Amino acid sequence: MYTYLFSVGQIYHVYNRGVEKRVIFLSDRDYRRFVDDLFVFNDEASITNLGYNLVSAGKLQIQSVEAKKKRPLVDILVFTLMPNHFHLILRQRKDNGIIKFMQKLGTGYTMYFNKRYERVGGLFQGAYKAVLINKQAHFIHLPYYIHTNPLELTPYRGRTSIGAEEAMKFLENYRWSSFLDYIGKRNFPHVISRKFLLKFFGGPAKYKKDILDWLNEKDRSLELIRSFTLE
Numbered sequence: 001m002y003t004y005l006f007s008v009g010q011i012y013h014v015y016n017r018g019v020e021k022r023v024i025f026l027s028d029r030d031y032r033r034f035v036d037d038l039f040v041f042n043d044e045a046s047i048t049n050l051g052y053n054l055v056s057a058g059k060l061q062i063q064s065v066e067a068k069k070k071r072p073l074v075d076i077l078v079f080t081l082m083p084n085h086f087h088l089i090l091r092q093r094k095d096n097g098i099i100k101f102m103q104k105l106g107t108g109y110t111m112y113f114n115k116r117y118e119r120v121g122g123l124f125q126g127a128y129k130a131v132l133i134n135k136q137a138h139f140i141h142l143p144y145y146i147h148t149n150p151l152e153l154t155p156y157r158g159r160t161s162i163g164a165e166e167a168m169k170f171l172e173n174y175r176w177s178s179f180l181d182y183i184g185k186r187n188f189p190h191v192i193s194r195k196f197l198l199k200f201f202g203g204p205a206k207y208k209k210d211i212l213d214w215l216n217e218k219d220r221s222l223e224l225i226r227s228f229t230l231e
Helices: 028-040 097-116 136-153 164-172 195-201 204-216 218-226
Strands: 011-017 074-082 085-092 129-132
Touching (some): 011 097, 011 136, 028 074, 074 136, 074 195, 085 097, 136 164, 136 195, 136 204, 164 204, 195 204
Antiparallel strands (some): 011 085, 011 129, 074 085
């Protein structure tokens, strides 16, 4: 089991996958539930009975947390959800913020998933993994890597043979990440804190251009990324 000492203000790559690499998102409803949990559980307040009752319309009965002032535990800078795993870039705001947030997120989504699919036991492959992002090269390339991760779902499995323009079209039609918000298309703006990274990257148009450039050089960049993903 991993034990992490997180520092306020530091930025971390946090990720996990399903136990035995099982699929953890079986439908759009599951993806949406996890995105909702990213928002709702990012609060110092203790949240009880959070939307575990499913309503007839197929939507989650989430208590209104937007009506009160939130006290976020972390800044969610980047996220991508894949069928059997997820990636987050988090900046800790409060002492033990990442630990508390990830406990709420893992427990809450597992309870939802187990109830919906009538299963018991753990859903995730042990404790989440976390890597401190403390080098500029990592800071630059990691958001690109996470936002282009859905290309693994294409027949080309993310290789550059798909072509950068075609890859971009695929990413612009993939909803379950923060990528669309970073290129100026509203998707889940209430979930993420994007001003910090967008300022660093020069705005939405520049970020999209940089992604296209990165896709053309992806093979050379992957070795760098593997050093701080533990994958």
